[in-house]
Amino acid sequence: MISRSKKYIELRRWLTVLLVAALTLAVLPGLKTEAAAAQVPLAGIVQISNNHALDKNAVLWGWNDGEYAAKPLLEQVESFWSDGFVGGAVKKDGSVWLWGTKANTAMIDTDGPLSQHAFYQTEPVQIAGLPKCLMVVGRYAVDLSGIVWYIDPEKRIASKVPGLIDIKTVNDNYALDHSGNLWTWNFNTKGILYEEPAVVASNIAYLGDGLAISDKWGVYDLWKNDYLVRHGGGAYSPDIDLSPISRNINSIAGSADDRGSDYSLIVKQDGSIWSWGFGISYAFQQVKGLAGIKAAAAKYKGGTVLYKDGTVGAWIGVPEGGFPPQEKPSGLKVKPVKVTKQIIVMLNGKTIAIQPSPLFSGGRVLIPVRGFFEALGGTVNYDKDKVTIKYGNQKVELVVWSTEAIIDGKQTKLDVPAQIIKGRTMVPLRFVAEAIGGTVKWDSARSRVELTIVE
Missing domain, CATH: 3.30.457.10 (Copper amine oxidase-like, N-terminal domain)
Known part of the structure; x- marks a missing residue:
């Protein structure tokens, strides 16, 4: 009878023989195998938004969900914005450029408020008649003097939004001035001002996609351009207080789904990501599978992250309405795909x-x-x-x-x-x-x- 040690030695010997044989077959001159191709990661990135990224050479890149192969879209870009369907950029010379494919499908009526963008131009085109601008989001641009301009994407012309001055940030039909006042207004489908600009909140420190944050780190949801919801104010607005972690926050990103914060992302200084959803059951919690993150962008059923090394990862698959509730922590995990250069x-x-x-x-x-x-x-x-x-x-x-x-x-x-x-x-x-x-x-x-x- 062969002892256990001898059996083990015999098994190791046969495994070694099989391994050597496999390696020998792999390098036989006449053996044809499928080649492995390398892809160059998108790197040197300084800003992200949805499926777009700006690199340190001022080149704006874009990619499609599921493919994650980015191609250059525009050069000499200073700042940009994108919701995945439409986007805009301001070049270093202050000129404004728009592109996109979203239709006007979510309007109340022909005279009611305009709640979606319409722009049928896949390649960026310049909007004429604008002074030098700081930023552009959707149909609105902010010039160097803090005046907001409404852009008609079909006619490709711009006009001033009356009553808005000293503005530092605009996001869809919300604007934040230098005094911390949050303004909102509406245009109808004919490009006529439907609701005059009015202050809807004060002491606001941050305005982004689908959300605003007060100077005391309270959170507001900006939902479908129609109204503002203060977190902590009802069954559909859980009390999200960011003040306990405010010193550790590196960046904040709201969801771009219908301009409402279906879920939002916060990047801490340690590179971890935390999230909350739009609903009482979606508690503030960490998103697993993400580390070494510098910034994040929330998007419809997915997200994009900028790693500290300047590369980019993206994913889709977040359930509608945000991440699962806290009682299902296993669902709070994503697996980003590295975005590469096409x-x-x-x-x-x-x-x-x-x-x-x-x-x-x-x-x-x-x-x-x-x-x-x-x-x-x-x-x-x-x-x-x-x-x-x-x-x-x-x-x-x-x-x-x-x-x-x-x-x-x-x-x-x-x-x-x-x-x-x-x-x-x-x-x-x-x-x-x-x-x-x-x-x-x-x-x-x-x-x-x-x-x-x-x-």
Whole structure:
């Protein structure tokens, strides 16, 4: 009978043999495996709002939920705001730019208060007729003298909101002046002032998306542009008193859902995040799964965080109405996805759409060979692992997993072989571009490839 120690030694020996065999198979020259591609994280970020982030080079980036691949949207940006559907930015020269896709679907009637934005322009456009501005949120901008301007997004013109002066912050149809007064007003769907500006609260120290905070750290909810709810004032406004932790607060973010605070986020100086929801059962509590955070942005059923190292994480999946009640602490946990840079390819100064998006591998930008050349008007044919590319009078032949290539009958080498990534044949962009007579420039700050091909 074999002793237990001998059995253990025998088992270890066989496990070692199996491991060595597995490693040997993994490096066999002829073995073809799916390649691993690296993605460059979005970094150097100084401000976030919803699905947008501003970097230290004043470049504004945006991404879609579920993809988390950011692309540059606007340059020379000083400040910005976004609710995920519409957004605005002020450039360093004080000019105001807007973009968005949200429709006017939540209006009471044609003469009633306007409760949503309408702007059908996916790329930022400048609003003419404005003086130099400090900030823009939704349909409203604040100029250098503290005057508030109403922006008609369809006509792309602006007009002063009467009665509002010395304003330091605006958020939708709420404004905070330098004396701590909180003002509100309304325009109707025809762009006519429906309710004159009036003070609805005093001694306010902070105004943000969906909430305001008093100088004594009491919390107000600003719900659907219609009314203001003081926390502690009823069944739907739990008493949220931030004064005990006020010295430890690093940043505050309200939810942008219907301008109401369905849930809000607070970042403490230790990098942890705390939340409360809009309802008596949603108590103030810590959100697990988040650490090393500098700032946060709450959004509809999700959030975005800025890490202390300048990178960004985002998630979706928060239940409507906020995080679960305190009796279900296991639900107070999120798992952010790191936001990465989407590689943009420009051909002769114009952006070209390539599906799937280019990737990094081995220090090189790889592109899907079929998507790229079909976007250029060329053809791609496959014969097992052999790829034949035709563009104009030029012909390039590649073999997947090989650094050997043939350009117009002449053999040459690639720095990085053509490879299979997520079921797509990917090839090094610089090689194939230069093979067809183009020049390539890499702009790392904008994650952009500038390709020039002389027709």
